Amino acid sequence: MFDIQKSEIQWGGQTLTLETGRVARQADGAVLATLGETVVLCAVTAAKSVKDGQDFFPLTVHYQEKYSAAGRIPGGFFKRERGATEKETLTSRLIDRPIRPLFPEGFYNEINVICQVLSYDGENEPDILAMIAASAALTISGLPFMGPIGCARVGYKDGEYILNPSNEAIKDSDLDLIVAATHGAVMMVESEAKELSEDVMLGAVVFAHDASRLVIDGIIDLAEKAAKDPWELPVAEDASDLKKQVKKLIGNGLEKAYKLTGKADRVAAIAEAKKAMHEHFKDADALTRLKANKLGKKLEGDIVRTAILKEGRRIDGRDTKTVRPIESMVHFLPRAHGSALFTRGETQSIVTTTLGTADAEQMIDGLNGLHYERFMLHYNFPPYSVGEVGRFGAPGRREIGHGKLAWRALNPVLPTKEEFPYTIRVLSDITESNGSSSMATVCGGSLAMMDAGVPLKRPVSGIAMGLILEGKDFAVISDILGDEDHLGDMDFKVAGTSEGITSLQMDIKIAGITEEIMKVALAQAHEGRAHILEEMAKALDTTRTELSAHAPRIETMTVPKEKIREIIGTGGKVIREIVATTGAKVDIEDDGTIKIASSDPEKIAAARKWIEGITLEAEIGKIYDGKVVNLVDFGAFVNFMGGKDGLVHVSEIKNERVAKVSDVLSEGQDVKVKVLEIDQRGKVRLSMRVVDQETGAELEDTRPPREAGDRPDRGPRREGGGGGGDRDGGRGPRGGGGGGDRNDRGPRGGGGGDRGGDRGPRRDRNDGDRPDRGGSNEETTFAPAFLTRED
Known part of the structure; x- marks a missing residue:
């Protein structure tokens, strides 16, 4: 069923395979090119006739990357390949440029060259393979293509040229160069280099040309097995008489026009010179007019080229090396x-x-x-x-x-x-x-x-x-x-x-x-x-040291990776708040690098301070700027360092007694606070009264320390009161005396003891002053109560 023909060469350490006869058999020429696991199909078709009056060569090259080739589904709404991407457009041009000059003058049949990437292994770039497939398909198609061409990509590292470097290798290379060439001469060069010398660049072109010849040999081997019969081209008519007529009509006028150095004057003079030709052939048939116009264009080329080669004189009067003003x-x-x-x-x-x-x-x-x-x-x-x-x-x-x-x-x-x-x-x-x-x-x-x-x-x-x-x-x-x-x-x-x-x-x-x-x-x-x-x-010889006043400023800071989650917040809440409040843009990278951008330095400083407040730890004894965020009966919660809150107890607002917090503070008020204490859970206790609220200077604490006896007597607690005990110690029986560790909760009956002493068994609820609630006498568990003592 299939008449499959193949050609294989060893190229750059891999096998390059060219195959025809399996797919796209109705095209004039179709080739599957494979390198590694990258596969490209190129199909060539040509119109069998030329449109009337056509005087140009309508060659169109289309290169398309199928997302399925890499096992991917296209993004976007439509989920299919759509218009050409920039890379596809550039690759189409890359294929077009070396093959277009290899068709004979006067061949105007429309040609489509369509290259599609069917498989991509992530290592062997399909652009080079597509160019090879296009050359092979044209060569076996029977079209008047004066090829084939070969091509190669070359890298350069540590003084060595690299043939067809991988994607990873090209990132570290000092050169990314693509060359297309016939067996005898270079046709096209495209490159990017890291300030390499002319000798190195020329050496790279020669190296690529040598590698291209191996590809050409492989294409010729395929063509010997599978090439179609060549097209029969019409014999060109003798146009010598017509050429003489055109030269007689416009020759002198064109020579004078091309001695004018200004473009506008020259274009006008050329148009004026050609009027005589248009007038002479106005009644001729369309084909004759077409031939006359082409001969007139060729005559222009002969005038310009002869002046440069024989006289060293160019259109605008310069010699061959002078650069325009x-x-x-x-x-x-x-x-x-x-x-x-x-x-x-x-x-x-x-x-x-x-x-x-x-x-x-x-x-x-x-x-x-x-x-x-x-x-x-x-x-x-x-x-x-x-x-x-x-x-x-x-x-x-x-x-x-x-x-x-x-x-x-x-x-x-x-x-x-x-x-x-x-x-x-x-x-x-x-x-x-x-x-x-x-x-x-x-x-x-x-x-x-x-x-x-x-x-x-x-x-x-x-x-x-x-x-x-x-x-x-x-x-x-x-x-x-x-x-x-x-x-x-x-x-x-x-x-x-x-x-x-x-x-x-x-x-x-x-x-x-x-x-x-x-x-x-x-x-x-x-x-x-x-x-x-x-x-x-003469205009500018070095980079300006200052950015434009209208350009954004970007400052970079680094935070520990474990702090990134806190900066972003749940669902991005914190980072959105930072951006909305400060007006600065904040970008966070996975390695902890944070970029803060704004054209206003104050906005950058505000965002930086906020982020530092989230990531840095508060220091005991240090004074910070803060903002009151919530008022409660026993004090005020103050946000400081951008991302931390602490409590200013009512007794730490002023040295004088504060009866009502809202009489002194309000939400949103800017204050200055000193860190007094940070407990094991990270809770922060702050003070305003020891900080000058105008200057931020620390004040001497003039409040006399309280004696233990200054604490008012609270009386017995239910059945016997008991001693106070250490707050951090154990809770004793809720009744009479006794001590014990706070964490060792003994029976709840018995005497009071220290606050944290052992809790014995609960007393019978019918005993004492409480009325009988009908409860059980069995021991039960309960959540501890957290109490805050006033000083």
């Missing part, structure tokens, strides 16, 4: 926590930094489970930035990708959570664009965070490099313009500090570049980055 401003927006306006030529970005508390962290739910991200970078590209009308709303794939590139560039220089316990959001709004707005975001983001007081390790700058390649001749150009990006062969972006590279991204529009070209591009980018850092330093 830079102007930087910080504290551009008065209410933002940190802000910068970064302008490089005709590219400009307003970047803001906002600081928040832990509850502002981004919650991310994926195959690895729920986790939180404390650093966010969002990039917006409104249509007015290029002087056009267009869609304005939620970010698209391009905006998400550019934002992630800037995030990778800045993330390695951020302080740790312990060093700077803030959630950080950087927002980049592109207000002008003519080349590399993502690198403007890196530069502006670095300045905005330093303006906000984020202690970066070092400032970060970024630059975009381009490539013009004709045969063996090539020219690497620094700080490319938008037109140079569109008409060139490479977009090579490098970001880093004075100490090394933090991010490297490369996209190729041709069949790959060599190690020699990459080496030249990295060296030239190093010079450009250094120049940009110098220009940025």
Whole structure:
């Protein structure tokens, strides 16, 4: 029933398996890729015809992670996979970028590449596997794909490159780099690095390329067993006559237009030059007009590329290494926590930094489970930035990708959570664009965070490099313009500090570049980055020592783990009361770390004091500020240290006699108290009379000590009174004399004795003065009465 074909290779210490013929057999090409216990299915389908008038290549890549792959049920109300997450969008772009240039010019059939993660083992990341599966599915589909490509992830630790590091290993790695390549050249690079040198980065790319060749060999082995017949492509018509007509109509006008250094003037001149072509072909059929427009675009590219290669002259008059003029401003927006306006030529970005508390962290739910991200970078590209009308709303794939590139560039220089316990959001709004707005975001983001007081390790700058390649001749150009990006062969972006590279991204529009070209591009980018850092330093060269007055302050304290429950309280009652009363935000972590945040230092101090009152122990003889929380006949209960209550007996309110507590105190009144005693049960006895209520100074106790004889005679207790005995001693018989330990309760009859003496048997209830209640004479148990004596 199934014609199953497989290919297996040993790769990075594991077996990589590629299989076709078992599932998705109606697709043009379908491959199951397995590494460890991670399994990805990629299915490729293509339209058999091209829509009339279509002049672009409609390739769409979709990458989807199934929660069932990790044995999880999706969160949220719908409990199913919905719109693409940021990771899915970024992985879709990761697959698209290296395969798109490998289709022939003029192939416009619509293609869908759909990759789905079916199983995930938590170790082998599915993004690399999805790229391999996509390459294999395209290779066996029969489509005119000039692949295959291979790919690899590389880490770097202790001077050694690591092929396909695990999730745990990549956390400790100095590098997270992904490379896609054909057998002969590199097609795509994506990376984040901890300030590594150009040599180390180039070595990582070469290492990944070598590993990619093993994957390519495995895909070729599968294709030899299972590839479908190749599609028959129509023979390209001879367009030499049409090309001559187009060049005659607009050639001179385009050459003059591309000598104008201003973008607006140049765009207007190009449009004016093309009017003659549009007028000439207005009565021609749609296909001829389409071909003429494409030849006109190619003619633009030839003019620009020839001027750079032969004359070293670029569109705006610069040479190949010069960076456009830079102007930087910080504290551009008065209410933002940190802000910068970064302008490089005709590219400009307003970047803001906002600081928040832990509850502002981004919650991310994926195959690895729920986790939180404390650093966010969002990039917006409104249509007015290029002087056009267009869609304005939620970010698209391009905006998400550019934002992630800037995030990778800045993330390695951020302080740790312990060093700077803030959630950080950087927002980049592109207000002008003519080349590399993502690198403007890196530069502006670095300045905005330093303006906000984020202690970066070092400032970060970024630059975009381009490539013009004709045969063996090539020219690497620094700080490319938008037109140079569109008409060139490479977009090579490098970001880093004075100490090394933090991010490297490369996209190729041709069949790959060599190690020699990459080496030249990295060296030239190093010079450009250094120049940009110098220009940025003119605005701000180090992090501000003070946060903005509008930013929240966060103070950190640590409490014993066993005290966390008391701080939270039953059902969160205590922590909610602290937040509501003080106005400060309080975050408690499982290890006992507590973060208190507010823009008002007094609110932080109030919350800290409250928490300390819950966790710290009161000291006998120490004076505290307190608040009366309850009045009773025999005194007042006072809350002090934030979370503790103690009793001020009526005799300890004043030296003079207080007849009624409410005549002197009221609930909510602020008082100063001294701790007199803490009993074994933690009950606290307080005094106000020995503390100056104005200054908090301790007063001399002028009250004379009472003699034992000063205590009034209470008379006999029922049948004989008996001696008082020690309060802490035993209870004797309730009648006559006798002593004994309090805990040794003897018969309840007999003489009085000490208060705690033995209790003998109960006397007959018919004896003595009490009337007969008809009770039993048998001995019974009862709850002891707790008495409070007045001094």
